[in-house]
Amino acid sequence: MIRIPIAADRIGQIVLTNKKNPRWDVGYTKAQYTELKSRLRSMEDLAAVDSHEAVMTGKGLAEVVRRARCSPNFFDFFGVPPLFGRAFTARDQRVNAMPESIAVVSYKFWQRVFQGRPDILGQQIRLNDDVYTIVGVLPVRFTWMDEDVYVPMDMKSNAGQLILVFFRIRPGVSERQIDAEFQPIFQEFRRQVPRYAYPESAFKVKFLNVNEGILGKFATTLLVLFGAVTLLLLIGCGNVANLLLARAATREGEMAIRVSIGATRMRLVRQLLTESVLLALTGGIFGIGLAYIGVRAVIALMPEYSIPHEAVIALNWPVLWFAVAISILTGIIFGLAPALQASGETQADTLRGSGRGAGVGARRRRLHDALMIAEITLSLVLLTGAGMAIRGLFALQRQQLGYNPRNALTFLMPLSEGRYSQWASRLALYQGVVGSLRRTPQVEAAAISGAGTPPYNGLQTKAILDHRPATQAPDVRVNLIQDGYFAAVGTRLLRGRDLSVADVLQARPVAVITENMAKREFSGGKDPLGHHIQVDLFTQPIPPQYLKAPQFSNSFEIVGVVGSARNRGLNEPPMEAMFIPYSMLLPPGAFVIARTSGDPNKLIGAARESVRAVDKNQPITLTRTLEGWLDTATAYQSFSTFLFGVFGAVGMLLACAGVFSVVSYSVEHRTREFGIRMALGANPREVLKLVLTATSRVLAVGLIVGLVLSVLASRTLADRMQGMGAGDPVLFAFVPALLVLATLIASLLPARSATRIQPMEALRHN
16 A cells, blocks of 8 residues: 555646646745745745765765755654654754755665664765755655665755755645636746746646656556446446356255245345355455455556655555455345345245246346446446557557667666766766767767667757747757767667767857658758757856866757657657757766677676776766667556556456357256257257357447447547547457457357257257
8 A cells, every 4th residue: 555645635736737738747946935935825834855876985985876855844744753763844944044954864775874773873975065964864765766875955046956845735725726726826926937937838837746747647557447447346246146147047956945944035045145245255265365466466567656666565454455345245235136046036936847948947047147237338338448458558668759769778867966077077977988988889870968878868949040930939849968979879860960079079059850851840951960959058047067068169060960769758649959069068977879790788887987987977877778778658558558558358258258158048947948948840050059149139239339339448448547548440340359259158158058959958958
């Protein structure tokens, strides 16, 4: 189960939304955060946090850790007391001075770095060039976004630094009240920060609580999967009800004898319900055993960060009691109808055998048919969901990437604050690391990427072209790259030339653009080569951790055109992009992409050595292949596809088992009828056709109802659930055909047994 903070539905972020940006996270300056605390009326409290990688030294080899700078009330705001020691408070915040150099560490960090030693309080750690004294350890269940170390935030204002702010709204405050209060504030705040901090077009304010913010569309996925489990439960219950009905029919004589010696109808109902509940409980116990095994597999398949890592997902007493209660409830509900029917037949009818006659027999057959129709309907809905998930995953995997993800390793080099603070020294570090890596035998190409790795990369901004008015500037993604980048990622050069070593070392204002940008912005046969671009992002205040080249120029000459590549995920077409020398704006941490001649994972050790050869205290992190980044991008779809596929397959098997049992019961129930027909001249083929025709009628009704529900479900889920493809005529034809084939095969075996009935034996059948 997942524990959530106190009043989690009232704790969250204020995000902006419009047609172009469904969710835009707002960053605030520290001065704005301080101002908000005194202006807001709809909020009980606010807390701020700013997270970055930091390099920890002094504990063996340098390593990258996550450091969160927090407002003094951070832990009180989230209701998280330390496991032992203390958390920092407002007393640790000095007015107009740096805060106390103290730290609270996560439980996992305490176990990993200090081996869980109880004498950790008072120990010191060095993060970048800052030394902190540890004053507390957090509980195991709290690791805010996998942070390792929490330190007090320096509240001195820096206009170029934006922080995250979390709010706790007052009880009863509506969305309209929040929007009315924040709209004028945000219109004022957006004039105080760079333009890229806010959407360009009009926006609405939305409060997003922590549960919605973390789970996002995955919350819908979990709800839909819960619905799929419910459908499986109903299909299974339908099977149980059918089997109990068939079993009750075979015990008619027994029930009649019990009645004849004085048993009341209520006594018979209690007996039959007790048997069905015991049967359900036995199945529930076996199901709990399977769940204990299956939950580990599900956790292993869940996408990273789909839920907080501090969440513990396991079978516990509430879950076990819920399973027991559901088992008892289903045993009662689905055992009640057979019990009532078996106990309701009169003694005389049963002893005369008329219980298998027209009245009772017809009612029983109708109940069997209704249950079988329900099973087929629900199975079709499940299979349709599985088909949509599979189509969605296949559609993603068939996307034209525009680059080659095979045999490519990536890793991140985050720089310590205060180190390599000069443009020349930082450029020398990056160039030295890549140069050392390029000399590794299995490396075919290597380069710096300063704006992430595909399928998400590039800084979004406006590109002002020299042949168009500034008001018509298109949205583009700017990539900061090194020479050799296109060879490393496997993108083809189509026209002109690549960036050269001299372009990078001398920070020349040149650019390579993508094919889709060339076609759209230089239509009509215009040659883009030689044209110039200004980047709107570079006309605004740049965060201080980025270093501009001494000869920086914001007028980039287009020298080449490359193929378009996915740069905003696999669900969206690639955005127009341009690539400039990363030396123009050196980032505080850079990805290195290396293409290898073999397994890229075997390069990890050599990559670390290449970095240490230049700086022994410089660690690397996020070592992952480009295929690994693609797996991350398709993780939600893969998870949904796997579970829906399993549920769909199990649902179909249960439906087929139900069809098999019902047809078997029908053949047994109609043995005398088939014997008479064959005695009067009917051949086995006609008997087989008779059985299959009855099954087909039920199957047709179930398919019609199931198709209607499937179409409605597909329209509902397509836009609300991650990883779902669209329903189309092919899917709605294939899935029913698959179910028809499976159910006809399931009914064929008992149906064929009807053709082997000997007329004389059937006529003696009672």
